[in-house]
Amino acid sequence: MTSTNATPRPFHIDVSDSQISFLKEKLNLIRFPDELEDAKWDYGVPLNDMKCLVDYWKTEFDWKKQEKLINETLPQHTIDIPVDGFGTLNVHFVHQKSREEQAIPLLFVHGWPGSVLEVSKILPKLTSPATGSAPAFHVVAPSLPGYGFSEGSKKKGFGLSQYAEVCHKVMIALGYEQYVSQGGDWGLFITRRICQLYGDKHCKASLTNMALGTPPTLFQNPLAFLKLIISSFTPFEQAGLARTMWFRSRGFGYASEQSTQPQTLGYSLADSPSGLLAWIYEKLVNWTDEYPWTNDEGLCVLNFFEKVTDGKLNIYVLVLTWISIYWFSKDGPAASLRIYYEVMGVTEDIMHPKQLTPPPSVLLGQSVFPKDLVVLPRQWSAAYGNTVFYKEHLSGGHFAAYERPVELVEDLQTMFGRGGPAFQVIKGSNGYSAVNE
Numbered sequence: 001m002t003s004t005n006a007t008p009r010p011f012h013i014d015v016s017d018s019q020i021s022f023l024k025e026k027l028n029l030i031r032f033p034d035e036l037e038d039a040k041w042d043y044g045v046p047l048n049d050m051k052c053l054v055d056y057w058k059t060e061f062d063w064k065k066q067e068k069l070i071n072e073t074l075p076q077h078t079i080d081i082p083v084d085g086f087g088t089l090n091v092h093f094v095h096q097k098s099r100e101e102q103a104i105p106l107l108f109v110h111g112w113p114g115s116v117l118e119v120s121k122i123l124p125k126l127t128s129p130a131t132g133s134a135p136a137f138h139v140v141a142p143s144l145p146g147y148g149f150s151e152g153s154k155k156k157g158f159g160l161s162q163y164a165e166v167c168h169k170v171m172i173a174l175g176y177e178q179y180v181s182q183g184g185d186w187g188l189f190i191t192r193r194i195c196q197l198y199g200d201k202h203c204k205a206s207l208t209n210m211a212l213g214t215p216p217t218l219f220q221n222p223l224a225f226l227k228l229i230i231s232s233f234t235p236f237e238q239a240g241l242a243r244t245m246w247f248r249s250r251g252f253g254y255a256s257e258q259s260t261q262p263q264t265l266g267y268s269l270a271d272s273p274s275g276l277l278a279w280i281y282e283k284l285v286n287w288t289d290e291y292p293w294t295n296d297e298g299l300c301v302l303n304f305f306e307k308v309t310d311g312k313l314n315i316y317v318l319v320l321t322w323i324s325i326y327w328f329s330k331d332g333p334a335a336s337l338r339i340y341y342e343v344m345g346v347t348e349d350i351m352h353p354k355q356l357t358p359p360p361s362v363l364l365g366q367s368v369f370p371k372d373l374v375v376l377p378r379q380w381s382a383a384y385g386n387t388v389f390y391k392e393h394l395s396g397g398h399f400a401a402y403e404r405p406v407e408l409v410e411d412l413q414t415m416f417g418r419g420g421p422a423f424q425v426i427k428g429s430n431g432y433s434a435v436n437e
Helices: 017-028 047-059 063-073 123-127 160-173 186-198 222-230 235-250 253-258 262-271 273-286 319-327 333-343 378-384 405-416
Strands: 009-011 076-083 087-096 104-109 137-142 179-183 203-208 305-310 313-317 363-368 386-392
Touching: 017 047, 017 273, 047 273, 047 319, 063 319, 076 160, 087 123, 087 160, 104 160, 104 186, 123 137, 123 405, 137 160, 160 186, 160 333, 179 186, 179 405, 186 203, 203 405, 253 262, 253 333, 262 273, 262 333, 273 319, 319 333, 363 378, 363 405, 378 386, 386 405
Parallel strands: 104 137, 104 179, 179 203, 203 363, 363 386
Antiparallel strands: 009 076, 076 087, 087 137, 305 313
């Protein structure tokens, strides 16, 4: 594996006026489809939602204001990362160090349709915990290759191992020879591959917020299989299986297209801002736990990032900023789809334990939220490694770092804090100041 001696460079988002003007022109040319009476969400994104979102996007939304807020809130950098067999990619990332020198290095990995904006709520809570009894973290959140302001590969075959290699090399380049990780969606699969490839020496533990698991078989795990056929599931597990079945039957169409014909879909997302908006907005609504996207008047001015005051953090970003990150991304929105083809369309079985099980020395944790996309019985994940922490939550959906930042941070602090199952998993990094020792 090729190492990197590249030096990180400070980065600020700076979308040109010509790019913004072009977006406005495209928004002025949109032709909306018709809609059936009383369709609501049964057929997809309601027409009224789209009309008022588009109107706000082209008449009131101020990208430069949001850009300024992001630049002031998230300490961003880029670095050139060589990827074996794929040349060198310029990778964008957020890096916030804690004031505690012995803070735990944490790699945060987002998924689709996410971005590094997801880390904004948990960043101050992790780097500057409210109490001295909670561990602190140095946080690194890369934009995945082909997402946001990271360069994507121009070659076929850039799969899970390559995404893992990029994220790992960013950590090594920053001087974090040992670290822990956290991720959901593609972040789950990428962090698990990181644990597989680099767990013995580097990535010592990982907490995920999406479930992995397969039903036990008689020959694979006879005791678990016997329990499966003679005992009932808990109410939480029953509801989770129902949610999982809904996702497989009513919400999985996007993945089938993105994993088989991503380029075809890419034309629509790259050329039509309303197409991109509808494609992602649908997931932001359907994949969350009744998150209050709209205001009290029911208008489509959506607060994906509420106003938060926490230390230096003071950010108010409309959901349109979330979409605009894709529209203004370095390689365009089509690049973000290709991971589905390279992993789901090529890998023989991405959910098979052999694809995602790290060495036993790597300590694993799960934060389970009831309205995530895949919510499986706890016992089903037993084949995927050495799970030492598991927590079921009463509410929350797919975007845990944004929807339930307090709960996710508490899980990280519990798993890696004093008395937790992964306390001092990285020697010399305990996350506590000297006065608390």
